[in-house]
Amino acid sequence: MSARRTFRWVLALLALFVLVTAVLEIVVGPSLLPGGPDVDTTVDSNYRFFAGIWCSLGIVLAVAARDPGGHAMTLRAVFGAVFLGGIARGVSYLDAGAPHALHTAFIGVELLLPPLLLLWYGRLYAASRGVRSAGPER
Numbered sequence: 001m002s003a004r005r006t007f008r009w010v011l012a013l014l015a016l017f018v019l020v021t022a023v024l025e026i027v028v029g030p031s032l033l034p035g036g037p038d039v040d041t042t043v044d045s046n047y048r049f050f051a052g053i054w055c056s057l058g059i060v061l062a063v064a065a066r067d068p069g070g071h072a073m074t075l076r077a078v079f080g081a082v083f084l085g086g087i088a089r090g091v092s093y094l095d096a097g098a099p100h101a102l103h104t105a106f107i108g109v110e111l112l113l114p115p116l117l118l119l120w121y122g123r124l125y126a127a128s129r130g131v132r133s134a135g136p137e138r
Contacts, residue, residue, distance in 0.1 A: 004068075004124050010117075011065035011075075018058030025051035034100035057081060069125045079114035086110025 001009075024032055030039045030047045039047070057078050064071035064078070089099075089107045098104055 007120060007124055008065050008068060011061055011068060015058050015061035015065055018054060018061060022051050022055035022058055026055065034102055068121065072121070072125065075121060076118065079118050082110050083114040086114075 026048055029044050030037060060074060060078055064074045068075060086107050086109070089103065089110065093099065093104070093107060
């Protein structure tokens with residue numbers, strides 16, 4: 001399998017993960033969170049709103065996975081949004097304390113995975129943008 005095809009599959013799997021988790025968060029709400037916290041209606045509304053934004057990112061990722069070379073700005077925006085979300089979780093960690101271990105792990109994933117995917121994307125698609133490539137497609 002070529003590196004570009006592998007990248008497309010990774011994007012498709014990420015899109016699927018995002019879409020499934022987003023739909024669950026919209027339907028089930030904050031009770032889906034570890035520990036099933038009781039929240040007031042305002043927090044529930046805000047949680048489901050941001051689940052809708054998460055779902056939108058999944059849809060955009062799914063579209064971009066079909067032709068990543070034609071969606072450079074789109075992928076940068078999605079990865080940037082996820083990275084910014086990781087920063088926001090980090091701020092929450094510092095301000096409110098450590099969340100459940102799963103969400104603490106998400107901070108690392110959200111801060112590491114987007115830059116790594118952007119680097120991978122850049123290596124795979126640099127030649128098609130007229131930029132000197134590191135070598136032939138693998």
